[in-house]
Amino acid sequence: MLQAFLIILQRDLILAIRHRAELMNPMLFFVLVVVLFPLGIGAEATILERIAPGIIWIAALLSALLSLDRIFRTDMEDGSLEQMLISAQPMSLLILAKIIAHWIITGLPVVLVGPLLALFLGLSAEGIETLFFTLLLGTPVLSAIGSVGVALTVGLRRGGVVLSLLVLPLYVPVLIFASQAVDAAAAGFPTAAPIAMLSALLLLSLSLTPWAASAALKMSVS
Amino acid sequence: MIMRFIYQLGSPPYFYALSGRLLPWLSGLCFILFAAGLYGGLVLAPADYQQGDSFRIIYIHVPAAWMSLFVYMIMAFSGAMALIWRIKIAEIILINSAHIGAVFTFLALVTGSIWGKPMWGTWWVWDARLTSELLLLFLYLGIIALYSAIDDKRKAARAVAILALVGVVNIPIIHYSVEWWSTLHQGPTVTKFDKPSIDTRMLIPLLLMAFAYKFLYAIVVLLRARNDLLWRERRSQWVATLFSKEGA
Numbered sequence: 189m190l191q192a193f194l195i196i197l198q199r200d201l202i203l204a205i206r207h208r209a210e211l212m213n214p215m216l217f218f219v220l221v222v223v224l225f226p227l228g229i230g231a232e233a234t235i236l237e238r239i240a241p242g243i244i245w246i247a248a249l250l251s252a253l254l255s256l257d258r259i260f261r262t263d264m265e266d267g268s269l270e271q272m273l274i275s276a277q278p279m280s281l282l283i284l285a286k287i288i289a290h291w292i293i294t295g296l297p298v299v300l301v302g303p304l305l306a307l308f309l310g311l312s313a314e315g316i317e318t319l320f321f322t323l324l325l326g327t328p329v330l331s332a333i334g335s336v337g338v339a340l341t342v343g344l345r346r347g348g349v350v351l352s353l354l355v356l357p358l359y360v361p362v363l364i365f366a367s368q369a370v371d372a373a374a375a376g377f378p379t380a381a382p383i384a385m386l387s388a389l390l391l392l393s394l395s396l397t398p399w400a401a402s403a404a405l406k407m408s409v410s
Numbered sequence: 411m412i413m414r415f416i417y418q419l420g421s422p423p424y425f426y427a428l429s430g431r432l433l434p435w436l437s438g439l440c441f442i443l444f445a446a447g448l449y450g451g452l453v454l455a456p457a458d459y460q461q462g463d464s465f466r467i468i469y470i471h472v473p474a475a476w477m478s479l480f481v482y483m484i485m486a487f488s489g490a491m492a493l494i495w496r497i498k499i500a501e502i503i504l505i506n507s508a509h510i511g512a513v514f515t516f517l518a519l520v521t522g523s524i525w526g527k528p529m530w531g532t533w534w535v536w537d538a539r540l541t542s543e544l545l546l547l548f549l550y551l552g553i554i555a556l557y558s559a560i561d562d563k564r565k566a567a568r569a570v571a572i573l574a575l576v577g578v579v580n581i582p583i584i585h586y587s588v589e590w591w592s593t594l595h596q597g598p599t600v601t602k603f604d605k606p607s608i609d610t611r612m613l614i615p616l617l618l619m620a621f622a623y624k625f626l627y628a629i630v631v632l633l634r635a636r637n638d639l640l641w642r643e644r645r646s647q648w649v650a651t652l653f654s655k656e657g658a
Contacts, residue, residue: 336576340556340569350559353552354573357545392579400576403493407568 192277193285200289203262214255215297221247222305233310240309241319241370244302248323249359252330253352255294259286259335260342260405270409279405280398283339287331287398295327311374318373318383322366325386332393333358339404362389420497422639423648429632436632440625447622450615458612467525469615473623475518478546481511481627485553486578489571499635501567502642504574505557506634510627512550519543549577563642 204211225243226236263269272282303320311319337355341347369382418424451469458465485507491500522540523533534540553570560566608616643649 336572340573341559344559347559350552350555353548353555357548357552358576358579360545397576400572404569404572407565407572410565 196282196285204293214251214294218247218251237310240311241367248298256334256338259290259338264342279402283398283401287335291328291331299323315374319370322369326362326366329362329393332397335401336397339401343408425499436629443622447615447618455612469619471521473620474514477623478515481507485574489574492571502635502638508553515547
């Protein structure tokens with residue numbers, strides 16, 4: 189079972205590395221969205237510092253949304269998803285591997301680049317440190333919840349709009365707690381409570397969404 | 411015993427006949443409850459010492475907000491039934507509830523903002539409860555969108571059932587948001603167990619209205635479900651005999 193998990197993880201990572209151009213796209217999108225905000229709002233340092241956590245988190249949500257489809261879409265098209273479904277391994281475990289692979293491919297770059305962009309937006313050092321932790325805890329939740337949405341819509345020809353409608357409301361708690369934590373840190377308050385809630389969301393989503401996604405996939409593929 | 415009842419209910423002809431017999435009773439009760447609740451609320455209840463007569467929108471607003479959550483719970487429950495026992499009726503109840511729930515949520519938001527204008531001086535604030543009610547509306551709309559995007563309706567019902575169960579995670583967040591972020595919205599006045607901080611003459615019509623809304627929901631969902639059922643089963647034997655009997 190563990191072996192199957194590792195094999196799927198390895199396979200997805202290799203597949204991603206072989207399509208290097210696609211690998212860059214979500215991160216480029218993330219950077220572009222963040223860059224658009226100062227252009228639209230104006231480059232006043234006080235305003236930018238105030239809204240930096242929100243900007244970075246919304247950009248992270250959008251770039252996650254953009255790349256979600258790849259969790260299952262290509263596997264659905266070439267038939268490997270059906271092979272996974274009929275294999276003897278529990279599907280939820282394989283989905284967990286795919287979620288983690290998706291996070292490594294699309295979430296981890298955001299975790300690394302986000303704090304750098306926050307520096308450009310003038311966020312304080314404490315804020316940047318907390319932002320890093322919230323991104324680290326929060327972006328896997330985005331991949332996990334997203335996997336359910338993709339599993340539900342993968343069989344549709346125009347699933348994209350429906351997918352965003354399904355997934356974005358479920359992303360809201362992550363956004364709220366993460367930006368609360370960063371705001372608190374930037375103002376010099378303790379951040380333990382929102383960080384703990386984020387960790388709870390992470391554990392909850394990683395342990396529950398693979399089941400929901402596997403039920404949804406069985407529906408989509410049949 | 412209960413299982414047998416559920417299995418019986420799962421049979422479309424039985425459900426159709428039973429709901430047909432129930433509907434007149436439900437409609438009568440609903441009418442009485444609405445009449446009593448509205449009379450009690452708009453005429454008998456005293457004016458609020460702070461808000462004057464404009465508090466009376468509570469009798470439209472609060473039951474709608476309660477229903478927006480209640481209908482979601484029903485949806486999740488029938489979603490679970492649809493997934494576990496593959497009961498066709500549960501699928502139909504689920505998707506038809508989504509439309510009604512969306513309307514209740516929208517009603518709660520609109521009446522809330524009409525109430526908010528004179529009381530808080532603004533149509534909308536980004537308060538926790540308002541925002542989560544808005545998100546609930548999006549959850550409903552997402553369910554409707556997913557259902558209409560999938561062509562095979564039995565498949566669509568299963569997809570929607572999974573989504574409803576996932577969305578149930580959002581319900582406690584809505585409920586506890588009052589405690590998590592204490593902001594502009596007044597705290598709950600009715601659900602405190604020890605002593606409600608609302609006058610009894612105001613409370614009774616509110617409860618009557620809450621029940622009236624529940625009956626209204628039951629009536630609308632049954633009517634829609636019967637329609638849907640006839641359409642889905644239009645090629646089956648029992649529908650054919652039903653209409654040949656009525657036609658003859």
